[in-house]
Amino acid sequence: MGIEIRKHEGGCGAEVLGVDLNSLSDADMRIVRRAYADNGVIFFRDQSLSEDEHIAFARRWGEIDINKFFPHIAGYPEIAAVRKEKAQKTNIGGGWHTDHSYDRIPAMGSILVARVLPDQGGDTLFANMYSAYETLDDATKKEIAGLKAVHSNAHVFGSNAYYDNPERREFSNDAAVGEAVHPVAITHPLSGRKALYVNPGFTLRFEGKSPEESRPLLHQLFAHAMKPEFSSRFQWRPGSIAFWDNRATWHFALNDYHGEERLMHRITVAGVALH
Numbered sequence: 001m002g003i004e005i006r007k008h009e010g011g012c013g014a015e016v017l018g019v020d021l022n023s024l025s026d027a028d029m030r031i032v033r034r035a036y037a038d039n040g041v042i043f044f045r046d047q048s049l050s051e052d053e054h055i056a057f058a059r060r061w062g063e064i065d066i067n068k069f070f071p072h073i074a075g076y077p078e079i080a081a082v083r084k085e086k087a088q089k090t091n092i093g094g095g096w097h098t099d100h101s102y103d104r105i106p107a108m109g110s111i112l113v114a115r116v117l118p119d120q121g122g123d124t125l126f127a128n129m130y131s132a133y134e135t136l137d138d139a140t141k142k143e144i145a146g147l148k149a150v151h152s153n154a155h156v157f158g159s160n161a162y163y164d165n166p167e168r169r170e171f172s173n174d175a176a177v178g179e180a181v182h183p184v185a186i187t188h189p190l191s192g193r194k195a196l197y198v199n200p201g202f203t204l205r206f207e208g209k210s211p212e213e214s215r216p217l218l219h220q221l222f223a224h225a226m227k228p229e230f231s232s233r234f235q236w237r238p239g240s241i242a243f244w245d246n247r248a249t250w251h252f253a254l255n256d257y258h259g260e261e262r263l264m265h266r267i268t269v270a271g272v273a274l275h
């Protein structure tokens with residue numbers, strides 16, 4: 001049985017079949033790299049990765065970006081715990097966003113391994129930012145050519161911000177908040193294709209414009225990118241792994257399993273400056 005790449009149902013992502021991530025040959029790795037660059041997110045089923053094996057797989061893609069906000073799991077600073085406990089109501093990533101766009105050198109992507117799943121719910125949505133860019137009308141493509149946007153995380157991880165509530169105060173880290181400027185349409189560093197690079201979670205405004213002045217076009221871009229035809233829904237099972245590229249996709253963790261625990265292990269791989 002050989003490796004197979006199969007488009008995921010919906011508008012985003014692909015499944016990689018016929019591989020064991022603990023013994024991926026260099027030839028298969030080349031195919032997986034291509035699938036990652038082309039599809040923005042790749043999914044694996046029926047894997048069994050220990051913490052050390054998760055780290056070893058991540059290192060085949062680049063340097064590990066250690067998270068400044070999420071608690072890490074005991075003994076492994078490289079692995080962030082993406083957890084919702086039974087009694088918690090707030091989840092992590094419960095709205096459309098892409099991780100790390102507030103960094104000057106945004107992380108490439110994350111390898112998320114399912115560890116504890118609710119009986120039902122807790123799916124993750126992914127949206128395809130290549131498709132979002134390609135389907136913009138010509139006037140909008142022209143309008144955003146050369147335009148840059150300001151991304152920040154102060155409203156998420158700062159004091160008096162989203163996670164500064166009694167459930168999630170451990171995330172709040174004023175010392176690490178920051179902002180960055182990136183092109184609205186980037187040339188993807190792996191595929192060379194254009195992708196839309198603004199997101200509802202972290203993009204505040206266009207460079208040189210106030211949030212109010214930016215809102216009409218920014219919201220037009222968000223509404224366009226949120227169209228259902230660009231997105232897919234990933235249903236987790238024990239052994240499932242999703243590996244997304246922050247420069248080609250958005251994601252959204254559905255918060256529809258109150259009263260149950262969900263724990264994912266996340267390793268984030270460092271990226272490059274965007275142009």
Ligand code: OGA
Nearest residue numbers: 082092093099124253266
């Ligand atoms: C994240 C995130 C999605 C999920 O780890 O950045 O948004 O489904 N997680 O847990």
Ligand code: MN
Nearest residue numbers: 093098099251
């Ligand atoms: Mn996220």
